[in-house]
Amino acid sequence: MTSTLPSNLSSKTSSVESLTLPISIRLRQRLEEIGIPFLANDNISHVLRDGDLEQLEVEVAGKVRELLRSLVIDIDNDHNTEETAERVARMYLHEVFKGRYYPQPKIASFPNVKKLDEIYTVGPISIRSACSHHLVPILGSCWIGIKPGDRVIGLSKFSRVADWVFSRPHIQEEAVIILADEIERLCAPQGLAILVKAQHYCMKWRGVKEPQTSMVNSVVRGDFRHDPSLKQEFFELVKQQESLLIR
Numbered sequence: 001m002t003s004t005l006p007s008n009l010s011s012k013t014s015s016v017e018s019l020t021l022p023i024s025i026r027l028r029q030r031l032e033e034i035g036i037p038f039l040a041n042d043n044i045s046h047v048l049r050d051g052d053l054e055q056l057e058v059e060v061a062g063k064v065r066e067l068l069r070s071l072v073i074d075i076d077n078d079h080n081t082e083e084t085a086e087r088v089a090r091m092y093l094h095e096v097f098k099g100r101y102y103p104q105p106k107i108a109s110f111p112n113v114k115k116l117d118e119i120y121t122v123g124p125i126s127i128r129s130a131c132s133h134h135l136v137p138i139l140g141s142c143w144i145g146i147k148p149g150d151r152v153i154g155l156s157k158f159s160r161v162a163d164w165v166f167s168r169p170h171i172q173e174e175a176v177i178i179l180a181d182e183i184e185r186l187c188a189p190q191g192l193a194i195l196v197k198a199q200h201y202c203m204k205w206r207g208v209k210e211p212q213t214s215m216v217n218s219v220v221r222g223d224f225r226h227d228p229s230l231k232q233e234f235f236e237l238v239k240q241q242e243s244l245l246i247r
């Protein structure tokens with residue numbers, strides 16, 4: 001589930017590749033060769049070369065077309081689904097699962113020159129993901145609490161990194177851990193707390209069909225974990241931010 005890897009890894013992959021193989025197989029070979037996992041919520045951008053994503057888009061569209069045919073949908077005569085395969089391929093690779101195929105957005109960190117050590121929270125940050133089990137949406141909000149360490153990042157950067165992490169097929173429990181790992185890598189805070197509240201369409205749209213059920217989970221690290229009053233303060237601040245929301 002790691003996402004940040006040394007950028008020189010791709011150069012270690014074999015240059016001998018059979019170009020007759022589908023691009024997904026070639027990418028898989030590169031990943032296996034250097035031992036990078038490629039689970040649904042892993043980022044595989046390190047092995048992508050120029051033009052690979054375009055080839056992958058064509059391959060995925062072809063497979064989606066076959067899926068539609070297997071669902072006995074007349075895509076040759078139905079004007080509504082004629083280009084659905086291409087749309088779905090673009091949506092998966094460049095939008096809803098872009099966190100798998102694109103590198104982390106550039107996020108600069110700065111030295112904490114004023115030695116700030118008061119906690120602050122950022123939120124709600126909109127999160128959009130999909131469950132790994134059914135590939136249907138998970139939509140919700142996220143709050144991030146920070147007790148700064150030696151480095152700081154801009155407030156808007158938390159939204160960017162959250163969007164990148166959540167734009168993959170996930171289960172919510174793992175998404176929060178991956179986001180926490182990425183934020184720790186970016187600014188090594190003394191304390192980090194993350195709270196996520198989300199609605200899962202695999203529970204709303206199908207299955208038990210519970211329209212109101214949501215899932216709430218959190219991760220607390222560093223000083224938030226060791227100091228119960230700090231943890232309490234984080235949840236209080238989140239409550240205050242929620243009360244500010246326009247309903």
Ligand SMILES: [Zn+2]
Pocket residue numbers: 131132133134135136202203
């Ligand atoms: Zn599901």
